[in-house]
Amino acid sequence: MSEEKNATQELREKLMNEPKGAKGLTAEEFAAADAFCEGYKTFLNASPVEREAVKYSVDAAEKAGFVPYDPEKEYKAGDRVYLVNRDKAIALAVIGKNGVKNGARLAIAHIDSPRIDLKPNPLYEANNLALFKTHYYGGLKKYQWTAIPLTLHGVIVKLDGTRVDVCWGDKENESCFCVTDLLPHLAKEQVTKPMAKAFTGEDLNVLAGSRPYADAEDEKELVKLNVMAILNEKYGITEGDFLSAELCLVPSFKAKDIGFDRSMIGGYGHDDKVCAYPALMAALDAEDVDSTCITYLTDKEEIGSDGNTGMQSDFLRYFIYDLAKQDGVEGYRALSKSTCLSADVNAAFDPTYSSAFEAKNSCFINGGVVISKYTGHGGKYDTSDASAEYMGAVRGMLEKNNIQWQIGELGRVDLGGGGTIAKYVANMNVDVIDLGVPVLSMHAPFEIVSKTDVFMAYRAFYEFFMQ
Ligand code: MN
Ligand code: MN
Numbered sequence: 001m002s003e004e005k006n007a008t009q010e011l012r013e014k015l016m017n018e019p020k021g022a023k024g025l026t027a028e029e030f031a032a033a034d035a036f037c038e039g040y041k042t043f044l045n046a047s048p049v050e051r052e053a054v055k056y057s058v059d060a061a062e063k064a065g066f067v068p069y070d071p072e073k074e075y076k077a078g079d080r081v082y083l084v085n086r087d088k089a090i091a092l093a094v095i096g097k098n099g100v101k102n103g104a105r106l107a108i109a110h111i112d113s114p115r116i117d118l119k120p121n122p123l124y125e126a127n128n129l130a131l132f133k134t135h136y137y138g139g140l141k142k143y144q145w146t147a148i149p150l151t152l153h154g155v156i157v158k159l160d161g162t163r164v165d166v167c168w169g170d171k172e173n174e175s176c177f178c179v180t181d182l183l184p185h186l187a188k189e190q191v192t193k194p195m196a197k198a199f200t201g202e203d204l205n206v207l208a209g210s211r212p213y214a215d216a217e218d219e220k221e222l223v224k225l226n227v228m229a230i231l232n233e234k235y236g237i238t239e240g241d242f243l244s245a246e247l248c249l250v251p252s253f254k255a256k257d258i259g260f261d262r263s264m265i266g267g268y269g270h271d272d273k274v275c276a277y278p279a280l281m282a283a284l285d286a287e288d289v290d291s292t293c294i295t296y297l298t299d300k301e302e303i304g305s306d307g308n309t310g311m312q313s314d315f316l317r318y319f320i321y322d323l324a325k326q327d328g329v330e331g332y333r334a335l336s337k338s339t340c341l342s343a344d345v346n347a348a349f350d351p352t353y354s355s356a357f358e359a360k361n362s363c364f365i366n367g368g369v370v371i372s373k374y375t376g377h378g379g380k381y382d383t384s385d386a387s388a389e390y391m392g393a394v395r396g397m398l399e400k401n402n403i404q405w406q407i408g409e410l411g412r413v414d415l416g417g418g419g420t421i422a423k424y425v426a427n428m429n430v431d432v433i434d435l436g437v438p439v440l441s442m443h444a445p446f447e448i449v450s451k452t453d454v455f456m457a458y459r460a461f462y463e464f465f466m467q
Contacts, residue, residue, distance in 0.1 A: 025404065044255045054084060054088060078095060090296070100292045100338070101328075101329050103334060105289075105291050107341045109273075117135050117249075123224055123239060125224035128212070130210065132208050134206055148445055152247055152249055153249075159244075177208060272343070274437045278437075283465070338431075342434045347442050348365045349363065361409040362411075368403070369406075369436065371406070371435050372434035384423040397464060437457050
């Protein structure tokens with residue numbers, strides 16, 4: 001067959017928009033993606049909860065020449081600063097030649113992920129087992145969190161105000177925790193129930209011990225007492241200290257390559273560390289930028305972005321106001337000229353659940369970074385629907401820089417839906433659009449992404465900053 005294209009083929013290429021998938025990528029791009037994702041896996045393993053992601057980001061930023069931001073100081077083009085909010089969110093800025101006079105360029109991702117939190121009064125003993133009562137965090141299918149190893153991460157603040165950092169179960173030889181499930185032999189009734197009723201939030205009780213305290217004079221709650229004795233020895237805490245703690249159970253397993261071709265990564269918390277890491281790296285790598293570029297890694301997205309560390313907090317607004325003050329412009333004027341990539345994941349088309357998706361407007365694994373003009377649910381509620389103008393500008397930026405990208409609407413109309421931080425950014429009068437990485441098994445303890453998509457997200461944030 002001839003190599004030459006016939007006239008119809010040429011016309012088709014010119015007029016039709018047919019995504020090529022990973023077939024369009026070069027060997028160099030595959031190699032660069034694989035290398036980039038080694039760093040990503042390290043970040044992912046180190047950052048199951050937001051405080052750890054902030055710590056990782058501070059360390060990486062300081063190595064790249066970033067210093068803590070001081071609103072009293074004058075900054076010049078090229079300076080690199082960071083500002084941490086209550087150890088749970090972080091803004092990193094590369095000061096541009098024009099500062100924020102023409103607006104800032106924002107890349108905003110979230111660093112919290114669905115998980116299981118301990119209740120304020122968690123520890124109890126039942127039938128000689130020590131267990132934790134929990135309250136799940138974010139949208140999760142509860143049955144997925146049973147019968148898998150879990151580790152405990154977080155902080156405990158003691159009565160004297162000292163803080164203890166907790167990380168139990170991450171090391172190879174450390175013990176971990178688990179939610180038990182009913183054996184199939186006795187689950188005839190359970191398996192006929194609707195999923196939401198077969199396993200409820202109050203069933204997410206976590207096994208924490210089973211051996212009684214030795215040398216005890218009395219017989220009461222010896223297993224629980226033994227757990228408290230171990231915790232007291234390790235952390236110096238008493239049971240009352242649970243009342244001033246943030247303790248989270250997250251899957252124990254580490255990120256792993258998926259497939260014979262190692263093209264994908266399975267791991268906990270891709271949503272949204274898979275956008276946070278590329279956005280962080282883009283800030284670290286950005287140089288000689290025209291407008292000040294800010295990567296903001298926020299908290300609480302999974303529970304609605306409320307609270308002083310979530311996107312609805314004024315933290316980022318105040319930071320931009322401080323930068324604007326130095327540049328001699330009103331904060332609101334700087335905000336009004338700012339542009340943003342809301343960096344969050346979207347649901348990748350899954351052939352096993354194809355009926356949940358509308359293929360023509362879904363994103364696909366290996367299709368590149370995904371742009372979502374809007375998220376929300378039925379009738380475009382609860383979203384920022386980006387303008388055609390801004391969509392056009394972002395599309396142009398991606399095409400100009402040869403970045404593989406695709407469009408993605410979340411599932412079939414009226415099937416459900418979900419939101420991102422984009423609408424809160426839009427409310428500050430900022431042009432914003434969602435741009436992120438497609439994910440399979442989103443919100444499961446083990447989510448899956450494609451390596452080339454992760455790399456394309458990095459390239460998108462970097463070129464957005466550098467334009
Ligand atoms: Mn997300
Ligand atoms: Mn999510």
